[in-house]
Amino acid sequence: MTPPIILDIEASGFGVGSYPIEIGYADASGATWSAQVQPQADWLHWDHQAEKLHQQSRQELVQHGQTPHAIATYLNLTFTGQTLYTDGWYQDFVWLHSLYEAAGMNPSFKLEDLSVLLTTEQQSVWHDTKQSIRDTFALPEHRAAMDAKVLQLTWLRTIDLTPALVD
Incomplete structure (x- = not known):
């Protein structure tokens, strides 16, 4: 699957x-990719608690981040016509919109909430399974590619709980 x-x-x-x-992201083959985003001049909000979680300073992003245009272009070329899933649809949609607005572009893909793919059985074991995967693989939290990978591995581990569809 x-x-x-x-x-x-x-x-x-x-x-x-x-x-x-x-x-x-974690793509359909399981490969991961991530990019730091270079803040725009009018992006001023900075939460020092978020910085502690992410271990990324604003100055680091200014110096080493990629431009919104470069990231948006890459994502559009990679995912044209596809659906990507997130576990935080509302916030991620807003942040994705901010990125594309700064780039002067529109996404060529659809962003959907991961919950639409989950069965009741998957939902019932999701949290514990996700924590088990984090513990087993010792993957860091609050880094985009690793968080995406954990979600994808959790989906894969819980999909076995989905009953087969009967015609």
Whole structure:
């Protein structure tokens, strides 16, 4: 079974004025990719608690981040016409929109909430399975590509609980 493509976005904080600082994904083959986002001049909100979680300073992003245009172009070329899934649809949609607005572009793919793919059985074991995967593989939290990978591995491990469809 082909797993869903998972997109994750880390941000400068939560709430009004926050913006994407890192975007990452796990593709259908399981490969991961991420990019730090170079803040725009009018992206001013910075939450020091978020910085502690992400271990990425604003100065590091200014110096080493890729431009929104470069990231948006890459994502569009990679995922044209496809659906990507996220576990934080509302916030990730807002942050993705901020990235594409700064790039002067529109996404060529659809972003959907991962929950639409989950059965009741998957939902009932999701949290414990996700924590088990984090513990087993010692994957860091609050880094976009690794968070996407954990979600994809959790989906794969829980999909076995989905009853086969009967015609």
